[in-house]
Amino acid sequence: MEMLPEIAHRRSIRVYKPEALAGDAINRILEAGRRAPSAKNRQTWRFIVVTDREKKGKLAEASFGQEQVEQAGAVFALCTTNVDYIMPNNQPSHPVDIGIASAFMMLQAEHEGLGSCPITTFQEADVKVLLSVPHKMRVVMLLAVGVPGERGELTPRFPPERVVGYEHW
Template sequence: MVLEAIKKRQSVRSYREKEIPEEVLQQILEAGRLAPSASNQQGWKFIVVKEEILRKKLVPACKNQKFVGEAPVVIAGCATNLDHIMSNGEHSYPIDLAIALDHMSLEAASLGLGTCWIGAFYQDQVKEILGVPEDVRVVALMPVGYPKELGSKTGRKPLSEIVCYNKYRT
């Protein structure tokens, strides 16, 4: 079941104007809410941007990626706890936010909606537009909507190239 949604998901860069029914949006957000996070801190806030004026303002802040303003909803994944560093030396917040947003994108795909990860944006501009406090970071944006056009599927490296067993092998 999960693999079905994983296979279905692809970046959508063209959206219909059609509104997302509230119960569908809530289901997508619920998938993010249930995501795991380091020490279960859930140091996140998801801004659901519906207002057209704000969505249009996000376009230049996203380096003129027009489809960001086309989608009826843009979710901004914000990290509220930037200080937590795990014993492995890694900050947990980008990982936590990525898992939650990925849960949402897979739930959206399973419901017939499209999403696209957006990492190409100006942090300061997006924070200003969405009123994000100084000590919070926007990790990624994610337009959500019904796809107008689907691009061609992207390829992936074969398992034989990316998996090794027992010890690291190049």
């Protein structure tokens, strides 16, 4: 089982074909997120799937007009159910946990032949109202997933010597 080609091939897709996603694909993407590791295995997340066209349009409005939110076959709202847990390294766990879950979900989408785009620019209060997210919970990220309308170019990555250190910085 080789994963690196899918990792290397994945890119953020910002144009989608107007096609619905198969329920099985959505379920496998959700399963990938559900199986992601989390701090102390707390699994303090909730994933909300939005496929309704009108609701995706409102999510796009809350995302400052990002068209890929409305175009995607599905938008996943990745929420935390515990904003208070601080890990022993003095970092909140929810951004890390949601980041890992979203990476698993994006790789599963790529494996399904779908495109994805993480969305972090949105008005959280508006999204929470639209999706009935309880006041104390947080919407950390939206993830647009759909049939790519265009693949675009791979964005260049820094060379390993710029981002990797062994035994010290």
